[in-house]
Amino acid sequence: MSGRVLVGVKRVIDYAVKIRVKPDNSCVVTDGVKHSMNPFCEIAVEEAVKMKEKKLIKEVVVVSCGPQQAMETIRTALAMGADRGIHVEVTGKDYENLGPLQVSKIMAALAKKEDALLVILGKQAIDDDCNQTGQMTAALLDWPQGTFASELSMEGDKIKVVREIDGGLETVKINTPAVITADLRLNTPRYATLPNIMKAKKKKIANVKPADLGVDITSRLEVLRVDEPAQRQAGVKVETVDDLIARLKEAGRI
Amino acid sequence: MALREGALRLNLLLNSRTFYKCNSSVGVRSLSDNVSSSAPSSAPEIAGDHLIYTQEHFALKESLRKIIDQEINPHVEQWEAEGIFPAHKVFKILGNAGFLGVNKPVEYGGLGLDYSYSVAMAEELGHIRCGGIPMAIGVQTDMTTPALARFGSAELKQEFLLPSIMGDKVACLGVSEVGAGSDVSSIMTKAVRKGDEYVINGGKMWTTNGTQADWICLLVNTSDGSPHRNKSLICVPMNLPGVQIARKIEKLGMWSSDTAEVFFDDVHVPCKNIIGQEGMGFTYQMLQFQEERLWAVANMLTMMENVIQETIQYTRQRKIFKRPVLHHQSVHFRLAELQTEVELLRALLHSATALYIKGNDVTKLASMAKLKGGRLAREVGDSCLQFWGGMGFTSDVLVSRFYRDSRLMSIGGGADEVMLGIICKYMDILPKK
Numbered sequence: 001m002s003g004r005v006l007v008g009v010k011r012v013i014d015y016a017v018k019i020r021v022k023p024d025n026s027c028v029v030t031d032g033v034k035h036s037m038n039p040f041c042e043i044a045v046e047e048a049v050k051m052k053e054k055k056l057i058k059e060v061v062v063v064s065c066g067p068q069q070a071m072e073t074i075r076t077a078l079a080m081g082a083d084r085g086i087h088v089e090v091t092g093k094d095y096e097n098l099g100p101l102q103v104s105k106i107m108a109a110l111a112k113k114e115d116a117l118l119v120i121l122g123k124q125a126i127d128d129d130c131n132q133t134g135q136m137t138a139a140l141l142d143w144p145q146g147t148f149a150s151e152l153s154m155e156g157d158k159i160k161v162v163r164e165i166d167g168g169l170e171t172v173k174i175n176t177p178a179v180i181t182a183d184l185r186l187n188t189p190r191y192a193t194l195p196n197i198m199k200a201k202k203k204k205i206a207n208v209k210p211a212d213l214g215v216d217i218t219s220r221l222e223v224l225r226v227d228e229p230a231q232r233q234a235g236v237k238v239e240t241v242d243d244l245i246a247r248l249k250e251a252g253r254i
Numbered sequence: 255m256a257l258r259e260g261a262l263r264l265n266l267l268l269n270s271r272t273f274y275k276c277n278s279s280v281g282v283r284s285l286s287d288n289v290s291s292s293a294p295s296s297a298p299e300i301a302g303d304h305l306i307y308t309q310e311h312f313a314l315k316e317s318l319r320k321i322i323d324q325e326i327n328p329h330v331e332q333w334e335a336e337g338i339f340p341a342h343k344v345f346k347i348l349g350n351a352g353f354l355g356v357n358k359p360v361e362y363g364g365l366g367l368d369y370s371y372s373v374a375m376a377e378e379l380g381h382i383r384c385g386g387i388p389m390a391i392g393v394q395t396d397m398t399t400p401a402l403a404r405f406g407s408a409e410l411k412q413e414f415l416l417p418s419i420m421g422d423k424v425a426c427l428g429v430s431e432v433g434a435g436s437d438v439s440s441i442m443t444k445a446v447r448k449g450d451e452y453v454i455n456g457g458k459m460w461t462t463n464g465t466q467a468d469w470i471c472l473l474v475n476t477s478d479g480s481p482h483r484n485k486s487l488i489c490v491p492m493n494l495p496g497v498q499i500a501r502k503i504e505k506l507g508m509w510s511s512d513t514a515e516v517f518f519d520d521v522h523v524p525c526k527n528i529i530g531q532e533g534m535g536f537t538y539q540m541l542q543f544q545e546e547r548l549w550a551v552a553n554m555l556t557m558m559e560n561v562i563q564e565t566i567q568y569t570r571q572r573k574i575f576k577r578p579v580l581h582h583q584s585v586h587f588r589l590a591e592l593q594t595e596v597e598l599l600r601a602l603l604h605s606a607t608a609l610y611i612k613g614n615d616v617t618k619l620a621s622m623a624k625l626k627g628g629r630l631a632r633e634v635g636d637s638c639l640q641f642w643g644g645m646g647f648t649s650d651v652l653v654s655r656f657y658r659d660s661r662l663m664s665i666g667g668g669a670d671e672v673m674l675g676i677i678c679k680y681m682d683i684l685p686k687k
Contacts, residue, residue, distance in 0.1 A: 036316070072309065079313060192317040194352030194365055197310055 003058030005048045006116040007082065008107055009041040011066055011073040012127040025225050027096065037073045040122025042080075042189040044182040047152060048120050049081035049190075056154050057117060059083050063110055065103055067091045071205060078200035079192035085205035086110065090217065097219035099128075102210070104136035109213040111141060116177060118159075123148055123181040134181035144174035147181040305604045306611070311374040318353060318378045330383045333510040334655070337502070339387055341424045341466045341512075345394060349421020354395055358403050362411050363419040368611045369545060372396065373603070376549045380556025383652055385659030386511030388553050393462045394418060396549050398425035398471040401487055401538040405530030414469055414489045426467035428458035428490075428516065429539065435460070436672050438473070439481035439536065443518060445474040445488060447525065452476070452488060454521040457500075460666070464514025465502050467492050472518075473539060476532050485535035489527045496521035507658030543668065544616055547624040550667050551603050554627045554660065558596050558634045561656045562589060565638040568645070585641055592634050599626055618680040625673035628664030635660050 013019065014034040021028055037045075048060040062077040064070040065088040074085035088106055090098055111119050119141075124131035138145035146152070146161030153160045155173070163170045164183045192200075210217045238244045248254045304311075325347050333339040348354050356371045358364025365371070372395070379388040402415050417423035434441045443456025454474060461470070469491050476486040490497070498517040505513060530538060566589060569579035580586055606619035635657040639646040646653050664670045678684040 072312075075309065075313060076316070079317070191320050191351050192313065193350070194314060194317070194356065196352075197313045197317060198365065198367070200313075201310060 004114055004116050005051065005057050005060050005118045005120060006107070006111055006114055007041075007044050007048045007060060007062045007077065008103070008119070008121045008133065009045060009062055009064050009073050009077050010038040010122070010125050011035050011064060011070050012038045012125055015039060015126055021226050021228050025227060027223065027226050035069065035073075037076050038122050038125045038127075040124060040126075040182055040184070041073075041077075042122075043184070043186050044120045044122050044180075045077045045080050045082060046187045046189040047180075047182055048118075050187065051152075051154075052081070052083075061086060061114060061116075063088065063107065065090050065098060065106055065210075067095055074205055075200050076192060078203045078205075079197040080190060081196065082203075084203055087205050087207050088213075089207060089209050094217055097221070097223075098217060099219060099221060100130045100132035100136055102215065102217040102219065104133050104140055105215045105217075106210055106213060107133070107137045108140040109215055111137070111143075111177070113213070118177060119143075119179045121179070121181050123183050134179050138179035141177075141179070143178050145179045145181070146172060146174050147179075148183040149180050150183050150185040152180065152186070306370045306608050307374060311371060314371060314374055315378040317351065318375060319381060321347060321351060321353075322378070322381050326387060327381075327383050330387070330510065334384055334386070335509075337504075337509050338465070338512045339390070339510045341390060341463055342421075344387070345391070345424060346421040348391065349419065354391075354421055355419035356395065358399065358415070358419055359411075362403070362416045364403070369548075370607050370611050372545070373548060373552045373607050376552035377556050380553045381560065384508075384510050384655055385557070385662065386508040389508060389662075390463050390511045392546075392549050392553065393427055394425050396542070396545055397427045400542040400545060401529050402471065402489065404541075405534070405538060406489075407526065410489060410527060410529065417468075423468040424463055424466050426461045426463040426470050426492075426514075428461060428470045428472040430460045431457060432459045432515075436669050438539070439485075441473060441475065441485070443472070443474045445476050445486065445523075447476070450525050451522045452525060452528075454488070454490065454496075454518045454523060457515065457517045459515050460503075461514045461516050462511055464516055465499055465512040470497075470516070471529075473535050476528075476535070479533075482536050483533050486532045487529040487535040487538055488523060489529065490518075490521065490523050494521050494523065506661065507655070508662060544610065544620045546667055547620040548603060548606060548610070548616075550663060551599065551620075551623045551627040554631050554663055555596060555600055555603065557656060557660065558592075558631055561634055561638050561653055562592055562596070564652055565589065565641050569641050572643075572645075579641060579643075588637055588641075592630075592637060595626075595630050596634075599623065599630060602626070618677060621668070621673040621676040624663075624668060625670055625677070628660075628670055631656075631660035631663050 012035060013028070013030065014036045017034055019028050045062060048057070051057045052060055060082040061084055062074055062082040063086045064074050067090070071087055074087055078085055107119060107121070119137055121134045121137070123134065134147055135145060146159060146163065148164045149161045150164045150169070151162035157176055158173050159176060159178055159180070160171060160173050161180065163172065164185070236247070238247055245254070326344060345354065352365055353375060355362070355364030356367055356375055357369055358366070360366040376392065379391060382388050399415060399418055402411060406415065414423065418425050429438060429441070431441050431443065443454065443458065445452040445454045454472070456474070458470070458472070469489055472488045472490045473485055474488060475484055477484045496519040498519060500515045500517050503513045503515060566580060569585055572579045602619060602623045606616045606623060609619070610616045635653070638653050639657050642651060642653050645651055648654060675684065
């Protein structure tokens, strides 16, 4: 086994930014808006780097799909301790229409090409909240998956994953190679220290196109319209329970 | 605990006005109101086009911002109320991430980068929601250590510079005295040579970090002679017998920064603790003034912008006579004026920095920038406070703290009048004695 971990990172609009919808309702405004690495992707990178520090794996390769700016996100991961990066170039309309299915095809192709032991992704992106890429990647590779991981431990050639599920915590043991998706409590991502930021400059980022990997990225989905959620209407205060019942009856609710 | 910490991490905000859905502990961004929102407070610069900043500068800022958001800002209210912040704790966090030695020698744990990186750092520190902590950090990185890094002996650097860069030792600067501030040459603290020791007597004032510091970079008279050639810089450990922290000074602003008055009563310090050559202290101190002043401007720029942005947000939702305060022309026009001047100051800062890192002397430009910075900060504070109305007068808002904290800029680090004197000298309009 190569001891290589592939980590996918996505460049998204920063969590603190107020999202605005374009006047033509086609999409959200991204020009001139602050972007950063998806928080769950940060957690994924941190986990991979920690595994390398514990000598459980040998190399952390970070991947991002997108235009030129995706390189910044890769550099941030390199500054956190990843060894090298792969920038899958997707631009313009292709990038606007890029979704989990296409990204998972790319990740699957790269996982095979890089002979990866593990693919670690964030559980979901905070822009589209899809929560699909990890699962689809595993399915395409026919690999086991440990999603919503809040704890990971290597046990020989298997991995024990504690998963955060609706009812509580579920522990599963899966074979490698496998796909893991990181949940919030898996770890606390480190700050990129200034020495590592400067070192990251020298680390390599390879440039590939989806076609080079034999992946067709045409989308099967078409976004028709984007709207802001309806403005919250003002509520009404009532004095007594009887009042409440009367009002609800009036409104035809009961 | 972990949930709250994690949620805090994801839902951090500078202003607490936006709302979040609480499902699946993912921070969901809020949507704008229908009024066309302003541009984000710091328009993301394109690395390729920027005058002095590269990708690495922006990566530095991003990383430092995370530290500020996670380790510093959550505690500012408490530290301001307590009148002190835990310097050792905060400096160790910064030191571990490499932020205390940005332009210091690599042999002593520094990064050996040029001054533009220090300016980037100073700008980013302006996101701390008070003036006291950035000031304390600036003292550590750019006021107590430059001369030591440049002129100190290897042994001295090992003992004082290295731990200061690592964040293990807190430094403070002993230059100003009760009787001598702007007039540095008239300080009275004396160091008399006795064998292979100096015996120091005197006192220092306005010592930032003074109550917590491990060592002080002390400017003393080491001989009788011309006041510009009889002074030396000495590294003095603060725990030596005779060093007395007389009191913590209560101030109008900068509350989270502990400022001390320190007395030296027959303090014995080895002669080898002198930085560089005896008699050169005044010159050494002057050499770093350009950097100090540019640093102060960089820091203040971000603070002013944040105050302007918060004022915009407040006045947009606060209604008066049935429409937002912001819609009154006197308000949005004034904010536009202030932002224009902030941009002008930024241009001056960046061009001075660009010239400086190429080896030019930028004393005139740095003094102009410091002068303008102090005065503009007062205008920004005063106008924005007015627009906040009654709320601005409360302790709950950033603008009132900014109003108090920023007033120091025209006084400390070289008063406005000193800056004017320097500029006049360069313009050759200062009357000869």
